[in-house]
Structure formats: structure tokens, C-alpha cells
Amino acid sequence: MxxxxxxxxxxxxxxxxxxxxxxxxxxxxxxxxxxxxxxxxxxxxxxxxxxxxxxxxxxxxxxxxxxxxxxxxxxxxxxxxxxxxxxxxxxxxxxxxxxxxxxxxxxxxxxxxxxxxxxxxxxxxxxxxxxxxxxxxxxxxxxxxxxxxxxxxxxxxxxxxxxxxxxxxxxxxxxxxxxxxxxxxxxxxxxxxxxxxxxxxxxxxxxxxxxxxxxxxxxxxxxxxxxxxxxxxxxxxxxxxxxxGPFLRDRWTDHATYRRLRPLWQLLHSIDPSPVPIRVRHFSPLPLRLMRRQTNIRDGLLLLAPHLDDQRRGTAFHAALEAGYKEHDARGTAGAIDILVAVDLFRTATRPEGGEDSAPLSSDLISVEPISLALRSPSRIEAIRRLAENRKSSHTDG
The missing domain is CATH 1.20.1070 (Rhopdopsin 7-helix transmembrane proteins)
Structure with missing residues (x-):
């Protein structure tokens, strides 16, 4: 050799x-x-x-x-x-x-x-x-x-x-x-x-x-x-x-969560939520960037709280179940529909029924990952949204 x-x-x-x-x-x-x-x-x-x-x-x-x-x-x-x-x-x-x-x-x-x-x-x-x-x-x-x-x-x-x-x-x-x-x-x-x-x-x-x-x-x-x-x-x-092992597992989990929250964060960021007093750069540690994204989402949802509607969300949830979605996915789709409507109302400055005394943020909106994942499928959201409107109309006519 x-x-x-x-x-x-x-x-x-x-x-x-x-x-x-x-x-x-x-x-x-x-x-x-x-x-x-x-x-x-x-x-x-x-x-x-x-x-x-x-x-x-x-x-x-x-x-x-x-x-x-x-x-x-x-x-x-x-x-x-x-x-x-x-x-x-x-x-x-x-x-x-x-x-x-x-x-x-x-x-x-x-x-x-x-x-x-x-x-x-x-x-x-x-x-x-x-x-x-x-x-x-x-x-x-x-x-x-x-x-x-x-x-x-x-x-x-x-x-x-x-x-x-x-x-x-x-x-x-x-x-x-x-x-x-x-x-x-x-x-x-x-x-x-x-x-x-x-x-x-x-x-x-x-x-x-x-x-x-x-x-x-x-x-x-x-x-x-x-x-x-x-x-x-x-x-x-x-x-x-x-x-x-545990470090890499936690890092992978944080990275996956950060990536899954992107659609919801982008939607809520478009209505300009209140800034968080934390300087976060693109190369900041992942846990810090994830915390910033989660905080922005929470602030955005609190800003939309007067426009969110439990009944609208419940109707969309049952429509998704009837369409064959599992409960977890149905809740995410219902939350996404409710937030999209609330964003439209916020942008047009339309006052929700009940005014300033509307209920605070609902507990079923705390788990935001399913909602963010649902936002990746606009066609699915639109289909469930039409089913929910038809369901609501049929109940009203009945």
C-alpha cells in the first residue's frame, strides 16, 4: 500500500x-x-x-x-x-x-x-x-x-x-x-x-x-x-x-412548527398586528424566531377578536365533518374560515354585531397549527365555506 x-x-x-x-x-x-x-x-x-x-x-x-x-x-x-x-x-x-x-x-x-x-x-x-x-x-x-x-x-x-x-x-x-x-x-x-x-x-x-x-x-x-x-x-x-438526540428532536419540532405557522402568520401580519418589543433577525436562534411568530399570531388574533364568531366557526366545523374531514382537520378548517371572514371585516372596518362587548378570543382558536395548515388549501376552505353557507341557509329556511 x-x-x-x-x-x-x-x-x-x-x-x-x-x-x-x-x-x-x-x-x-x-x-x-x-x-x-x-x-x-x-x-x-x-x-x-x-x-x-x-x-x-x-x-x-x-x-x-x-x-x-x-x-x-x-x-x-x-x-x-x-x-x-x-x-x-x-x-x-x-x-x-x-x-x-x-x-x-x-x-x-x-x-x-x-x-x-x-x-x-x-x-x-x-x-x-x-x-x-x-x-x-x-x-x-x-x-x-x-x-x-x-x-x-x-x-x-x-x-x-x-x-x-x-x-x-x-x-x-x-x-x-x-x-x-x-x-x-x-x-x-x-x-x-x-x-x-x-x-x-x-x-x-x-x-x-x-x-x-x-x-x-x-x-x-x-x-x-x-x-x-x-x-x-x-x-x-x-x-x-x-x-x-433530544436537542435535535426539539430543534426539528420547533422548525416544523415554525414552518407550519407561516401561512397564518402571513395572513395576520397583513393586518399589521402590534409589534413585539423583541429584536429578531433572520439568523436569530430558532426558538426566538418561533416565539416571535407565535406572539405575532396571538396579537393578530386578539386584534381580530371582535370580528370572530363562534357560531360561524361552529357551522363551518359541522359542514367539514359532513364533508368527511376528521375532527382535528375540521376544527382547523373552521378556524381558518372564521379568521378569513374576520380579516375581511377588519379591513373594511365593518362593526360586528355586539360592538365592543363581543366575546374574547375563543379557546378553540388557541391551537393555531391546524388553522395555519388549513390555510394552505384555499380550494378546500372555499368548498367548506360554501357548504357552511348552504347549511346556514337551510337552517334559516327551516
Whole structure:
């Protein structure tokens, strides 16, 4: 394999975590004291460094930049060890509430993993590994003193970290009510399972080399890297999903609501409702823009309140039901018809019967999304409006 070969499987997850980390930075600045935010940010940072470091071209560049042959090995293994410690720390933070127990457990995790990282660098510096190996370092130096221990240490540490995480997850996942957290833990289980396949594949190739059998090198060179990629991606997603999922769901809901309210907002904006003392720009946060749109609609409806008519709305509602519409859609269509008539009356300055003492805004106009959606179908509104007029005429004649 040439060093200039592009490894898309490494580039794609690295790019994903770079973007995720950039999105997370504002939250990190605002809530740096939150251990969940800190741990998630550190986890994404480590995942990014790992995927950027394990590509063959990156391995060669790290060795060349530092000027020590194969120094990319302890660098990458240290990142993997720190990533495992970060994941265990996050699981403990999720499970335990604030208090000395959580602090004691997370501190123990970091002390152990820091000791492993120190041992990795010591064993590497004591090993004699002059020949740069880009993809087959583990098997090539499997019998080299100190490098043998170095490789074995990182594999056993990675396996122990994964097994400890699974031990924390298994009894906990059955008790959860949060669907997002449950999905996240399922991803973690799948990720750690891939990690164990990676470890076993590497260990089998390593032991085979100890016994003088290079025939199993394919486990380390072809099988293990794929499961390493899956391990990193699934574990990182497992920690990101429980936090990003609810945020993305709420953002999607707000965006859908904002879009659905547009027809009603445009109609009421045409009668110039009272301005709201909030400066909202086009690139303002979506929740702020949604609040402004909802407030404009409410102000517009209050302005139209003297012209709205419960009886007109009720007649249109029953006409829509007779036309085969479901109750939810019938109420939205009836509200849209009533508001359209009220807008015409407002524009012509026609006084409604009852004058200033007309009833305030009716409660069935509070749910405005069905009304706004109905306004997207003028032909349907016109058809129901004619049916309502015919219904009213027939009742009057009767």
C-alpha cells in the first residue's frame, strides 16, 4: 500500500467528529462546569485525534515530524487508552449523582489509565524498533523485547476498559425509561463488542507470532482495523446520541412548527398586528424566531377578536365533518374560515354585531397549527365555506 493512498474510512469519521466538536464548542463555553459537557467534549476531541492519527499517512507524518521511528504507536495507543478512560468516566457520571462517590470512582479511573499511558511510553522508549512499520507494527515487533510488552499492554488495557464498561451498562440498560439513553447504551454495547473483536483478533495474531506462525497476520492487518473503526464510531455515537438526540428532536419540532405557522402568520401580519418589543433577525436562534411568530399570531388574533364568531366557526366545523374531514382537520378548517371572514371585516372596518362587548378570543382558536395548515388549501376552505353557507341557509329556511 502506498503512503499516498486515501483512506476514506478514516477520513469520514474524523470529519464527523470535527464537525460535532465545533458544534459543541459554544455549549462547552457556556457550561464548562457541567461534567457531562466536559466529558462529552473531551471524548469527541480524543475520537477526532484517534481517527486523524491512525490513517497510514498520518502514522508516517507523526514519525517524521517527531523524528523517532514508530513513535506514532505510543501516541495512538495513549489516545486509545485515554478514550477508554473518558468513556468509563462518562458512564460513571451518568450513573452516579454529584457527590464524593462519583468523584472517587472517576478519579480512580483516570489514575489507572494515566498509569497505563506512562507504562506505554516507558516500554516504548526501552524497546529497539528502528524499522518504521506503517500497518503491521504489532505483528512485525511481536517478539521484540519491551515492544512485545508495549503491544500486549495496550491490547489488555483496551480489553479491560471495554469489559468494565459493558459490566456497567448491562444491569443498567434494563432499568432505563429514557429512549434516547437506552438507544445510546445499545450503541455502546455494539461498539464495545466490536472493540473486543478487535482485541481478540490482534491477540490471536500476536500469539501466533510468538509461536513462529505468521499465517494469522491477516487478523491484525485486515480484520482488526475494520472492527476498530466500528468500535470508535459506535462508542462515540453512543455517548453523543443521548445528549444530541433530544436537542435535535426539539430543534426539528420547533422548525416544523415554525414552518407550519407561516401561512397564518402571513395572513395576520397583513393586518399589521402590534409589534413585539423583541429584536429578531433572520439568523436569530430558532426558538426566538418561533416565539416571535407565535406572539405575532396571538396579537393578530386578539386584534381580530371582535370580528370572530363562534357560531360561524361552529357551522363551518359541522359542514367539514359532513364533508368527511376528521375532527382535528375540521376544527382547523373552521378556524381558518372564521379568521378569513374576520380579516375581511377588519379591513373594511365593518362593526360586528355586539360592538365592543363581543366575546374574547375563543379557546378553540388557541391551537393555531391546524388553522395555519388549513390555510394552505384555499380550494378546500372555499368548498367548506360554501357548504357552511348552504347549511346556514337551510337552517334559516327551516
Amino acid at each position: 502506498e503512503l499516498t493512498d486515501i483512506r476514506i474510512p478514516y477520513i469520514v469519521p474524523a470529519a464527523f467528529f470535527v464537525v460535532a466538536l465545533l458544534i459543541k464548542l459554544p455549549t462547552l463555553r457556556r457550561a464548562f462546569r457541567d461534567p457531562n459537557v466536559r466529558s462529552t467534549s473531551l471524548m469527541m476531541f480524543l475520537a477526532t485525534l484517534i481517527f486523524l492519527s491512525i490513517a497510514p499517512t498520518s502514522v508516517h507524518r507523526i514519525n517524521t515530524f517527531i523524528g523517532i521511528s514508530n513513535v506514532a504507536a505510543p501516541w495512538t495507543y495513549s489516545l486509545l487508552t485515554a478514550f477508554g478512560g473518558c468513556c468509563l468516566s462518562m458512564l460513571i457520571t451518568w450513573q452516579d449523582g454529584p457527590g464524593p462517590r462519583r468523584l472517587r470512582r472517576t478519579r480512580r479511573v483516570w489514575i489507572i489509565h494515566a498509569g497505563i499511558i506512562a507504562a506505554l511510553w516507558i516500554s516504548f522508549l526501552m524497546a529497539d524498533v528502528p524499522s518504521e512499520r506503517i500497518t503491521d507494527l504489532d505483528t512485525y515487533y511481536a517478539t521484540t523485547p519491551w515492544m512485545r510488552e508495549h503491544i500486549l499492554l495496550y491490547l489488555l488495557a483496551h480489553m479491560a476498559s471495554a469489559m468494565a464498561a459493558v459490566r456497567l451498562i448491562l444491569p443498567w440498560v434494563k432499568e432505563l425509561e429514557s429512549a434516547w439513553l437506552r438507544m445510546g447504551l445499545r450503541l455502546l454495547q455494539a461498539g464495545y463488542a466490536c472493540g473486543l473483536v478487535f482485541d481478540v483478533s490482534k491477540l490471536c495474531a500476536l500469539v501466533a507470532r510468538w509461536f513462529g506462525t505468521p499465517d494469522w497476520d491477516f487478523l491484525s492487518l485486515r480484520i482488526a482495523p475494520n472492527f476498530a473503526l466500528l468500535n470508535g464510531i459506535l462508542v462515540a455515537l453512543g455517548f453523543i446520541l443521548p445528549q444530541a
